[in-house]
Amino acid sequence: MLAMAAATAVGSAALGIASPASAHAAPGSSGPVVSITFDDSTADQLAAADVLERLGLRATFFVISGHIDEPGYFTRDDLDRVARQGHEIGGHTVLHPRLAEVSADEARREICLDRTNLTEWGHEPRVLAYPFSSTAPSVEDSARSCGYDAARLVGGLAARDSCVACDKTEAMPLQDPFSARSPGQFDPTWTLPEMQTLVLDAERTGGGWLPLVFHHICDACEDNAVGLTQFSAFADWLAARQAAGTLTVRTASEALGLAALPLRETPDVPFGAPPSSPVNPTLEDRGPDGRPVCWTFAPSGVNTATVAAAPGRGGGSGAERITVTEYRSGDAKLLPTMDLGDCAPAASEGHRYRLATGFQSDAPVQYALFVRDFHGSWSYWTSSPFFAASERWDEARWVTPETPPGTTALSFGLALTGVGSLTVDSTTMTPTVDPFPPLSGPRALAIAAISGAAALVLATIGLWVRRARRTAH
CATH class of the missing domain: 2.60.120.260 (Galactose-binding domain-like)
Structure with missing residues (x-):
């Protein structure tokens, strides 16, 4: 653990994070590198993946591995299809908790087991997205020790109606790879011109990294959704800007210069082992919100x-x-x-x-x-x-x-x-403790036959006893 933490010391030099403008820019481009990122691996994002494939653009999908194959989320086949399209698969924990509000051990389990799931499924998760943008120093430590090279927040950069005086892009190389900022998330109130203005403002800075955060891709189906038609128009516009050399679209790992680095191993982190009975069984232990803990x-x-x-x-x-x-x-x-x-x-x-x-x-x-x-x-x-x-x-x-x-x-x-x-x-x-566990196969048949024979013998003995008693009387 200590060796792994040392190998992933904070700082872009230790991580080998290069400036995307020099390492990944399109020919003639001196503008920002834009990353299209999707959180939560919801099924409606598949249509967006197809749109981007048509345009030759690649995105990063941050996946909640514990929801894979659940209704409304990616299936394993969907995940593989998105990866075959050239999109990046990143981590978004197993169950999507607020990591700063759970125990340090639970946060580490969420991050490490999620990354283990994704790597076992054949993917290369290098970047984590914090659920709800909830983080703390101990959470960042877990992200490092679990094998990630960077982690993205929601917010911190200038957006349409928040933090207008903040930076327009993340300066490269990143000062803290595990607190990478973004302009926040898009929702149904954003118009296409407003989305374009966010990018144009980044272009005027002359460089840096601009990670864009999407969730649902559907028409006002959720409070963090963008319609497919609007997303498609925005993607078309981004592709045109890239062709004109004013920006470059890359996955998060490509933008941060991580894609060519060896994939780091994830430590084996087991499930916790609470008693085999509910914690706080009497409901008397209450949290700050007055609700029963656990x-x-x-x-x-x-x-x-x-x-x-x-x-x-x-x-x-x-x-x-x-x-x-x-x-x-x-x-x-x-x-x-x-x-x-x-x-x-x-x-x-x-x-x-x-x-x-x-x-x-x-x-x-x-x-x-x-x-x-x-x-x-x-x-x-x-x-x-x-x-x-x-x-x-x-x-x-x-x-x-x-x-x-x-x-x-x-x-x-x-x-x-x-x-x-x-x-x-x-x-x-x-x-429960079953004194006679259920049996199956030949042994069960043999025991059943023996039991049947024994029952027949006992019945015969009982008949003899009853006859003897009648004769005696």
């Missing part, structure tokens, strides 16, 4: 749901009341936070777990269960049968089926699936 309110579907602190069993304060006032679909529940090791209880594949939660409700409730795999990705697994409503404190007890292959952790909680109120208190999760 627990997340997780409504889904189309409904109106709220959560608030409530009196617990025995008059304690450690309870949470979930209220659903309008319902069309989905559910509302309180879950152990789905993370990589600080909160979610560890679990193993092929095991069964005994769950218990104290509750009151005026509607039926059921457990909803989620599993984490060895990539750090979370997905819905199964639900329990329903438990009847109970005006008095009761306990919902259930033993899970065997966990799926690759399971590394569980998150679960009682859920309301309609209008009503549910109050939850202490929750436990303990592994």
Whole structure:
């Protein structure tokens, strides 16, 4: 670890970061290097990748590896297709947390495991984008130690309506490669002329690096979206400016002079190992926001749901009341936070777990269960049968089926699936111990045959005994 940190000491000289104007400029260009970057690997960005391929432009896609193959995100095939188009794949953590707000260990797991996933999938992540632009010195240290050569923020450079007195571009070489600034992110309020002005202002500086940050590419579908038509027009304009020699479009790694460097290794960082029971099981440990530490309110579907602190069993304060006032679909529940090791209880594949939660409700409730795999990705697994409503404190007890292959952790909680109120208190999760594990294959058949024969012998003996008793009487 110390050797790796020393090898990646802060400073562009140690990283070999060259000036893009000299290393990557188009013939006759003395203007800035522009990088088109996309955060979050959402499926609607694929259309933008196709637009750029048509124009011969290459972008950097910062990928949330824990969301790959989830609805609305890239699939593994999408990721490979984008890479084959010549676009760069960068890191954006496994689960997209605010890295400065989680523990240093959790932040390191998020950064390192994400990079491990991407490299195992055949990509070369050299640059990280901090989710929500959330960083701290310890987070930057983790980015270095996990093998990255640079990391990008959202904001810090001059933009349309923010930081107007700030620099128009990042001077090269970067003073701090792990705090690379950008003009912020585009959203539906940006017009095409405003986007072009941002670049023209950078051209007037005569050089430097201008990383542009996009998220969704769709028509006002999200508050951080840009429409495909507008994006296409902007990309056409950038290609024309590059042809005219006023700027150069390059991926982040190319702009920073990193693409030709050997890819650094990622250290092996395992999942955390909290107890195999929820952290803060009584909900009494509260954070600065008043919410239970290591627990997340997780409504889904189309409904109106709220959560608030409530009196617990025995008059304690450690309870949470979930209220659903309008319902069309989905559910509302309180879950152990789905993370990589600080909160979610560890679990193993092929095991069964005994769950218990104290509750009151005026509607039926059921457990909803989620599993984490060895990539750090979370997905819905199964639900329990329903438990009847109970005006008095009761306990919902259930033993899970065997966990799926690759399971590394569980998150679960009682859920309301309609209008009503549910109050939850202490929750436990303990592994079951099956005295006779299930068998399969020839051994199972042999034991079944032996058991059948033994049962026949016992039945015959019992018949003889009964006959002997009748004869004796």
